[in-house]
Amino acid sequence: MPTQDQHKYRYKEVSAELWADFETLFGNNGACGGCWCQHWRVWGSKAWDDIKGATAKEMTRQLFAQNEMTGLLAYDGDEPVGWCSYGPRKIYSRIEKTRPYKRDD
Secondary structure: OOOHHHOOEEEEEOOHHHHHHHHHHHOOOHHHHHOOOOOOOOOOOOOHHHHOOHHHHHHHHHHHHOOOOOEEEEEEOOEEEEEEEOOOHHHOHHHHHOHHHOOOO
16 A cells, blocks of 8 residues: 555646546546536526536537636546535535535525
8 A cells, every 4th residue: 555655736726727636536427417517506496407417528629628617626636536625605505405515504
């Protein structure tokens, strides 16, 4: 097992050029059940069951292509090993519909 010193993690802010790395990280199934990091972004007229999978992947690919996806990819050497999405609360519309995350102001 590698020691902590052998891991040299680095992080890159996502951009259109990193789509292939994101796709590699998320694999054929789009990470968690085809979410492609759209689960928290979709609410209202778009039913989640209609979006997950290929549609969610295309939505995320478009965000990457337009440099509108915000987040960090983590790398161990050249291999993408982690992901964190961040941004203004308004882009995560499902948060407002989830009681524990609802704002109280």
